Amino acid sequence: MKKIAWIAIGAGLLSQPLAANELFFEATAKVSTEVSLFSQQGQFNNQDYRSNLSVALEPEFFWEWNDASDNLTFKPFFRVDQRDSKRSHADIRELSWVHLADDWELRTGVRKVFWGVTEYQNLVDVINQSDTVEGLSKGEKLGQPMLNLSLVRDWGIVDLFLLPGFREQTYVGDDGRFRSGLVVDKDSTSYQSSKGSKHVDVAARWSHSVDVYDIGLHWYKGTNRAPQYQVISKEGKDVLKANYQQMEQVGIDAQATIENWLLKSEVIYQDNPSDNYFASQLGFEYTYYGIQESSADLGILMEYGYDQRGKKANALLQNDIGIGARLALNDTQSSSLLIGMIHDLDFHSNSFSFEADRRIGENWKATIRARVFSADNKDDLVSNFAKDDYVKVIFDRYF
Amino acid sequence: MKFKILTSTLIAASVLTLSVNSAFAETPEEKGLAISEQIKIRDDGWVDMLASMKMVLRNKQGQESIREIRMKVLEVADDGDKSLSIFDRPRDVKGTAFLSFSHTQGADDQWLYLPALKRVKRIASRNKSGPFMGSEFSFEDLASFEIAKYTYKYIEDQACDLGQCFVVEQYPTDKNSGYTKRVVWVDKAEYRMIKTDFYDRKNSLLKTLTSLDYQQYKGKFWRASTMKMVNHQSKKSTDLQWVDYRFGNGLTESDFNKNTLKRAR
Numbered sequence: 047m048k049k050i051a052w053i054a055i056g057a058g059l060l061s062q063p064l065a066a067n068e069l070f071f072e073a074t075a076k077v078s079t080e081v082s083l084f085s086q087q088g089q090f091n092n093q094d095y096r097s098n099l100s101v102a103l104e105p106e107f108f109w110e111w112n113d114a115s116d117n118l119t120f121k122p123f124f125r126v127d128q129r130d131s132k133r134s135h136a137d138i139r140e141l142s143w144v145h146l147a148d149d150w151e152l153r154t155g156v157r158k159v160f161w162g163v164t165e166y167q168n169l170v171d172v173i174n175q176s177d178t179v180e181g182l183s184k185g186e187k188l189g190q191p192m193l194n195l196s197l198v199r200d201w202g203i204v205d206l207f208l209l210p211g212f213r214e215q216t217y218v219g220d221d222g223r224f225r226s227g228l229v230v231d232k233d234s235t236s237y238q239s240s241k242g243s244k245h246v247d248v249a250a251r252w253s254h255s256v257d258v259y260d261i262g263l264h265w266y267k268g269t270n271r272a273p274q275y276q277v278i279s280k281e282g283k284d285v286l287k288a289n290y291q292q293m294e295q296v297g298i299d300a301q302a303t304i305e306n307w308l309l310k311s312e313v314i315y316q317d318n319p320s321d322n323y324f325a326s327q328l329g330f331e332y333t334y335y336g337i338q339e340s341s342a343d344l345g346i347l348m349e350y351g352y353d354q355r356g357k358k359a360n361a362l363l364q365n366d367i368g369i370g371a372r373l374a375l376n377d378t379q380s381s382s383l384l385i386g387m388i389h390d391l392d393f394h395s396n397s398f399s400f401e402a403d404r405r406i407g408e409n410w411k412a413t414i415r416a417r418v419f420s421a422d423n424k425d426d427l428v429s430n431f432a433k434d435d436y437v438k439v440i441f442d443r444y445f
Numbered sequence: 446m447k448f449k450i451l452t453s454t455l456i457a458a459s460v461l462t463l464s465v466n467s468a469f470a471e472t473p474e475e476k477g478l479a480i481s482e483q484i485k486i487r488d489d490g491w492v493d494m495l496a497s498m499k500m501v502l503r504n505k506q507g508q509e510s511i512r513e514i515r516m517k518v519l520e521v522a523d524d525g526d527k528s529l530s531i532f533d534r535p536r537d538v539k540g541t542a543f544l545s546f547s548h549t550q551g552a553d554d555q556w557l558y559l560p561a562l563k564r565v566k567r568i569a570s571r572n573k574s575g576p577f578m579g580s581e582f583s584f585e586d587l588a589s590f591e592i593a594k595y596t597y598k599y600i601e602d603q604a605c606d607l608g609q610c611f612v613v614e615q616y617p618t619d620k621n622s623g624y625t626k627r628v629v630w631v632d633k634a635e636y637r638m639i640k641t642d643f644y645d646r647k648n649s650l651l652k653t654l655t656s657l658d659y660q661q662y663k664g665k666f667w668r669a670s671t672m673k674m675v676n677h678q679s680k681k682s683t684d685l686q687w688v689d690y691r692f693g694n695g696l697t698e699s700d701f702n703k704n705t706l707k708r709a710r
Binding site: 074108110117144146148149151158159160162185196198203253255258260301303305306307308333335336341343376377378379380405408409410411442444445 | 502504510511534535536537538539552554556562563564567568569570571572574575576578579623699702703704708710
């Protein structure tokens, strides 16, 4: 199926006459330098360091032709990491051809799709696989090969997806932080489907804005992006084996924007061989505009995450309350600050987060990110990060 | 549809009545409204517009910071305009796009697309008094002018850069506006707003907007090439330089939705 996608791209390119005067090309890039400082050495083997340096490069190449009715985007991603060889990785975030018509678009190739409205997790965001090595807080995703037909109607936008080629979750290696005691062994990965990673997944989504409401409904059938883990022994060493099941899921994401309030909800119902369950993330954000007669805005957030599977859920937010505050200075440098806390009602663990960013000059941006974990219960997934408290400084340079 | 026709007939009738009335005793409120309606009528029928703008932000010390934005705007009959703004500079927000459906009555609908996250965020329009991109222009300063957004009072005639001007006070009807009033200088010949004083919630003079180098497009529509906003309280200023105004591009409603927002470049 992957091949079909490539042939489609090739055919699309060939069938379009490329008059030189019509072709638009643009190249941009971002280089991120990241310094991480940990409060202590990690709790597992090989995590005996307290600092890490990492550099990521993300160029973007864009071509547009046929009176802007066709475009091609190529966005590779490269990271080099001082400590963790698994975190040094390359990915194609996007390599896609988009054809536009008046009321539909066809998007073919490797792409990234985002669904969702809430802050602390996005249950409905099922299309792309997580790029876990990129960190906990950013929700970075791997590119997904797809054929996506998008129809624009008066009653909303309908997106139909054919997803050939599944991608496994990435994992930090032996030397990486933010992992469990056991390392996932990639060679042991198994699938429920006899077609393995070649299973073709399908999805559909309807989304619309009516008055103050933004609503999305989706259906997904195919390989579950989140695997189940099992401890196995390999060469006399305990490792984790990931098994990807088939699943079917329906879900809704909705936001009401009323005066100072953003009311947010994401609810899914998933049917997989181990469980049939509901999960939800519900909450609000209330914003005080122009606080203290300045131009700064202060938003207060609160969300609750629920998973019907309870403590055994392979989700971090199965019965968790998240609260936070977002400060936007609305100054020339677009300075902003987000602080938050997540409290787990089942395991009574806490994690605190801090994120601030600010533009420097015309082409730089600086971000400071910090997290502190406090978890005692070994059954809580967060306990794996108990010694991974960190401060990270990131400098982005845009070209 | 019938209702719409009826309303336009009524509007036309009231405009006629107003002009007839002006020969007789007209209250300052009526005259202020009539002038403002004339501004709207004379700029009616531009259908759609493409334009690029460069914002030069200056702080108290005179340090500059640049924003570059391209805009697509669609005139909507009997409602506010639809617009799509695409950010090119500074680089970290390149590809960010802003979709706005303004309404003559009630809150506007606004969405922001963040390309790094591939995420479309609905924004509260309660935020209208906030600064746009850290500039001295607020969201409401950049929104389309609609009659129902203000009540009016004519003050006096005054000599101005473009000859003779009407001076009209405009009082925002929306409680979320950052202003108690705007004082507008409108030239008598072409009904162009050439200067606006903004008064903050405490009714002290906050900002002055001066619109310069008006050019006429399609033989009808006047657009300023430069708009200078000076904040008297913070001593900061923002210059807006408009280039490449293009009218009649065949834009339709289908150019303004979440799909076009996500792929705006």
